[in-house]
Amino acid sequence: MASESEQEENTLDVYTGAEIPLSRSYSISSSQETKLVLILGPVDAGKTTLVSRVFDQFHNGPIGHWRFAGSETIVGYESVLRHHRNKKATATPNVDRTPIKLDPDLFHINLKKGDEEIKAALIANLSGELFNNLIQSNETIEDIDYFQRASHISMVLDGSKLTNKANRSSELRNTYLFLERLSKAKHVSSSALVSIIVAKTDIFRKLGGKIDGFTDETIKKIKDEIIAPLKKNGLNILNEPLEVISEPFDMSTGFKEVIDSWMSEVVQQVVLVKKPIKSTRTIDHYKAGKK
Amino acid sequence: MKRNIFIAGFPSAGKTTFLASLFHVLDEKRRDSKGYYVELPEDITYINKVRDQWAGVNELERTRTQVVEELLFKIKKDQLDALELSIPDFSGELFRAILKERKIEKTTLDRIKSSDKILFFIHPENIQGPIRMDEVIANTEAIVPSTDPVAEKSKPLVEFEYLEAPTQTLIVDLFQIFRKLKPTVKIAVIVSAWDVVPSTYKTPSSFIEKNLSMLSQFLATNELGQVFGLSANGGDIEKDREQILNMEPSERITFYDGTSSYSGYDRLIEWLIDEK
Numbered sequence: 237m238a239s240e241s242e243q244e245e246n247t248l249d250v251y252t253g254a255e256i257p258l259s260r261s262y263s264i265s266s267s268q269e270t271k272l273v274l275i276l277g278p279v280d281a282g283k284t285t286l287v288s289r290v291f292d293q294f295h296n297g298p299i300g301h302w303r304f305a306g307s308e309t310i311v312g313y314e315s316v317l318r319h320h321r322n323k324k325a326t327a328t329p330n331v332d333r334t335p336i337k338l339d340p341d342l343f344h345i346n347l348k349k350g351d352e353e354i355k356a357a358l359i360a361n362l363s364g365e366l367f368n369n370l371i372q373s374n375e376t377i378e379d380i381d382y383f384q385r386a387s388h389i390s391m392v393l394d395g396s397k398l399t400n401k402a403n404r405s406s407e408l409r410n411t412y413l414f415l416e417r418l419s420k421a422k423h424v425s426s427s428a429l430v431s432i433i434v435a436k437t438d439i440f441r442k443l444g445g446k447i448d449g450f451t452d453e454t455i456k457k458i459k460d461e462i463i464a465p466l467k468k469n470g471l472n473i474l475n476e477p478l479e480v481i482s483e484p485f486d487m488s489t490g491f492k493e494v495i496d497s498w499m500s501e502v503v504q505q506v507v508l509v510k511k512p513i514k515s516t517r518t519i520d521h522y523k524a525g526k527k
Numbered sequence: 528m529k530r531n532i533f534i535a536g537f538p539s540a541g542k543t544t545f546l547a548s549l550f551h552v553l554d555e556k557r558r559d560s561k562g563y564y565v566e567l568p569e570d571i572t573y574i575n576k577v578r579d580q581w582a583g584v585n586e587l588e589r590t591r592t593q594v595v596e597e598l599l600f601k602i603k604k605d606q607l608d609a610l611e612l613s614i615p616d617f618s619g620e621l622f623r624a625i626l627k628e629r630k631i632e633k634t635t636l637d638r639i640k641s642s643d644k645i646l647f648f649i650h651p652e653n654i655q656g657p658i659r660m661d662e663v664i665a666n667t668e669a670i671v672p673s674t675d676p677v678a679e680k681s682k683p684l685v686e687f688e689y690l691e692a693p694t695q696t697l698i699v700d701l702f703q704i705f706r707k708l709k710p711t712v713k714i715a716v717i718v719s720a721w722d723v724v725p726s727t728y729k730t731p732s733s734f735i736e737k738n739l740s741m742l743s744q745f746l747a748t749n750e751l752g753q754v755f756g757l758s759a760n761g762g763d764i765e766k767d768r769e770q771i772l773n774m775e776p777s778e779r780i781t782f783y784d785g786t787s788s789y790s791g792y793d794r795l796i797e798w799l800i801d802e803k
Contacts, residue, residue, distance in 0.1 A: 303747065
């Protein structure tokens with residue numbers, strides 16, 4: 237019988253299929269057009285579920301024009317989806333809490349639209365605690381260098397909290413404050429596109445569609461209190477919040493819009509408003525060879 | 528011209544049935560020698576045994592995990608160069624083990640690296656789909672989450688068993704492993720037991736597109752190969768046993784390339800020979 241070390245010698249590791257640390261994602265980003273998407277939001281907002289359900293939806297068919305072309309993190313997606321696939325699961329399964337990491341783990345998906353080349357999305361599902369810490373100013377965005385590399389930032393709002401009048405204002409306020417800091421941070425690319433995604437509204441819709449407070453009025457509040465002022469400040473943010481309903485498959489909505497925004501080709505180039513710098517030098521300086 | 532063919536599929540996908548019926552067809556061609564010159568493998572003990580089981584319309588013995596039966600056929604037809612088909616019979620458990628352990632044995636690895644084409648078998652009745660959330664909710668006593676946050680947080684996390692993932696997820700994962708080992712490899716997905724597939728599916732591709740959509744998208748976007756259908760038994764060996772026994776074994780085989788159906792394996796051999 238072969239010893240353990242002999243067995244080791246006769247086998248080779250294949251890729252793990254788990255999430256990939258940002259620091260080891262070069263092999264993907266160097267070989268094809270790649271979008272780096274940051275998913276942010278409070279603890280339990282539905283960020284992890286959103287990311288895994290984007291992958292899951294492709295089991296049922298293409299999403300809009302987007303077709304699935306592969307993933308290096310299939311095992312990672314399935315690890316999250318087990319909570320949804322378990323028949324004994326509750327309607328609001330507990331997914332594993334995402335830890336705070338300086339080198340965040342990324343989900344990967346390759347997508348193809350029509351005859352275009354395959355493009356990759358690397359999706360960083362950031363810890364809800366990180367969002368809370370950033371709100372409380374314990375950490376600064378400038379210290380987190382991957383913000384600068386992001387092509388897209390999705391803020392996920394917990395739709396169930398928006399139904400609660402007591403929580404709604406603080407939820408909207410925190411989101412605004414965070415994005416305001418983001419718009420002022422020098423380390424965030426001015427061309428990065430920001431979107432607001434409202435998740436976890438499904439369960440309330442199943443209760444007959446009557447949602448206490450989650451109405452057009454809430455959408456209007458998101459637009460008036462978050463999107464409009466931030467746009468005015470120069471943040472490259474989508475005009476409308478995206479609402480994602482992930483269950484059941486055949487009634488799911490919003491995924492096409494989410495992927496379209498993540499993969500958008502030409503983002504609106506917004507120059508952040510800067511105070512014009514008035515030069516004190518005159519033409520005489522140059523004529524005189526002065527600097 | 529030598530062609531190394533790798534046969535893959537999960538347990539009970541129809542791999543050994545295919546090999547048994549292919550061996551039978553080639554053995555017959557060797558004997559009648561009409562247009563074909565066929566040389567059989569040196570050791571035919573194993574393949575002869577499963578061929579007899581297949582011809583007698585019996586359940587075939589399962590391929591053992593540890594044993595790889597090497598089958599080397601030499602075929603020459605008309606003006607074509609002699610084709611050497613090297614086909615090992617790997618157990619379906621081996622592929623599940625690769626996915627679970629994330630390790631591959633060197634012998635299997637070498638086989639894949641040296642392969643020109645891979646035939647991957649899928650049995651239409653062995654497809655595990657993703658469980659839909661409406662099914663989950665139908666099985667759930669409470670629709671509304673508990674108002675007690677402590678109770679909500681104390682719900683046990685579900686153990687992760689990757690092999691319980693949807694069949695198409697596992698197949699895509701396996702194909703990605705194949706492609707990392709051999710980037711240029713072409714893969715034919717063969718829907719076995721095509722006779723049990725409802726006639727509403729006109730082609731094997733349409734069956735895959737509807738029932739294994741993620742796999743279908745993956746094959747198309749990566750231009751990976753083709754989808755075929757195969758009925759190697761000529762029907763359900765339990766329900767239609769008597770009827771099948773009345774047929775000549777080689778007449779039971781029908782191969783579908785998506786456009787037409789063919790008796791025997793000439794069309795498949797043509798695809799295997801093709802350089803593309």
